[in-house]
Amino acid sequence: MAEQDVENDLLDYDEEEEPQAPQESTPAPPKKDIKGSYVSIHSSGFRDFLLKPELLRAIVDCGFEHPSEVQHECIPQAILGMDVLCQAKSGMGKTAVFVLATLQQIEPVNGQVTVLVMCHTRELAFQISKEYERFSKYMPSVKVSVFFGGLSIKKDEEVLKKNCPHVVVGTPGRILALVRNRSFSLKNVKHFVLDECDKMLEQLDMRRDVQEIFRLTPHEKQCMMFSATLSKDIRPVCRKFMQDPMEVFVDDETKLTLHGLQQYYVKLKDSEKNRKLFDLLDVLEFNQPVTLSAVQGFPAADPGGHQSVWPGDGHRASQHCL
Numbered sequence: 001m002a003e004q005d006v007e008n009d010l011l012d013y014d015e016e017e018e019p020q021a022p023q024e025s026t027p028a029p030p031k032k033d034i035k036g037s038y039v040s041i042h043s044s045g046f047r048d049f050l051l052k053p054e055l056l057r058a059i060v061d062c063g064f065e066h067p068s069e070v071q072h073e074c075i076p077q078a079i080l081g082m083d084v085l086c087q088a089k090s091g092m093g094k095t096a097v098f099v100l101a102t103l104q105q106i107e108p109v110n111g112q113v114t115v116l117v118m119c120h121t122r123e124l125a126f127q128i129s130k131e132y133e134r135f136s137k138y139m140p141s142v143k144v145s146v147f148f149g150g151l152s153i154k155k156d157e158e159v160l161k162k163n164c165p166h167v168v169v170g171t172p173g174r175i176l177a178l179v180r181n182r183s184f185s186l187k188n189v190k191h192f193v194l195d196e197c198d199k200m201l202e203q204l205d206m207r208r209d210v211q212e213i214f215r216l217t218p219h220e221k222q223c224m225m226f227s228a229t230l231s232k233d234i235r236p237v238c239r240k241f242m243q244d245p246m247e248v249f250v251d252d253e254t255k256l257t258l259h260g261l262q263q264y265y266v267k268l269k270d271s272e273k274n275r276k277l278f279d280l281l282d283v284l285e286f287n288q289p290v291t292l293s294a295v296q297g298f299p300a301a302d303p304g305g306h307q308s309v310w311p312g313d314g315h316r317a318s319q320h321c322l
Contacts (some may be wrong), residue, residue, distance in 0.1 A: 011135060049075050051104055052140035068093040071100075073248050079104045083223045083245035085238050087230035091252070094226040095195070099131050101192045101224070108141045108166045112188040115167040116217070118175060118197040120206065121147040128195060129169040142166050147174045157183040168240065172209035179216060189217040192241075197225040198234045214241060 015041050045066055047061050067075065070088045078084050078101035088094055102115045119125050129146035136142045145165035156174070159165070167183075168175070172184070178184035192214065200206045219235045223242045230249065239245065268276055 058135045077246045083242040085245045086237045086248045088250040091229045098193045111164045115191045117193040118170045119195040176209045186216045194225045198227045
């Protein structure tokens with residue numbers, strides 16, 4: 001919910017350095033919005049967020065019980081419509097914050113897009129759209145579509161005209177193209193989300209697209225931004241889009257422990273990996289299996305492990321396993 005003033009208000013990113021905390025003889029108590037641990041909060045569950053029954057059913061179907069710390073801190077405020085700026089490592093469930101928060105608040109109206117989520121790659125846009133589909137499975141009135149470059153824009157135009165979604169996920173370039181040719185109206189957007197926001201705001205061309213799209217949305221809306229790597233230089237840029245956001249920054253490299261996650265590995269020759277993987281999948285029972293590879297892009301299998309944190313962000317991690 002930010003001011004949409006003249007163009008230079010967003011284009012001028014010159015900011016003063018963030019004030020440094022004064023030196024004191026005794027250490028100050030840690031701020032509540034800076035999280036230093038990746039443990040999940042076992043004293044509470046998703047039910048404590050008072051989510052819609054349809055969302056809780058979908059969460060149970062996926063085998064999740066307890067929110068991660070990032071989710072525990074962000075979701076209660078996000079579902080109330082507060083702006084959120086969140087930085088945490090991949091695998092900590094940032095995706096769940098905006099997926100659950102927007103689905104909790106959504107009131108589907110035919111022909112109106114009320115949730116707009118943008119990210120910097122086609123692969124990530126596709127993954128996010130699948131997360132929305134997974135957790136809106138018991139909300140049949142909610143329609144989700146994904147729009148990105150590389151595919152015919154005519155098909156996107158047809159979807160918007162004949163089967164207009166309530167949730168749109170896409171890349172800035174394709175979204176802006178649809179807006180400019182008047183196929184896509186932003187006048188009903190109530191939730192504006194950027195995932196991996198730093199990747200978009202650091203690139204000049206993509207930043208301009210994001211700004212133009214942002215200005216065409218209503219003044220009264222919720223704005224949420226998320227990233228695994230949110231530098232102190234880019235944070236003031238993000239704040240220009242927001243009104244008094246809740247901020248959660250997790251920067252400690254030494255605390256990347258996902259408690260409750262069971263991990264196994266098998267040492268094999270390269271030529272034996274696929275066969276062994278198929279054999280294991282045939283004989284073992286998994287609640288939420290995860291296969292990690294050294295390639296960034298589409299996941300090789302459904303995300304997750306036997307864990308209580310949300311695994312949606314794990315797709316993006318470049319990790320070596322099997």
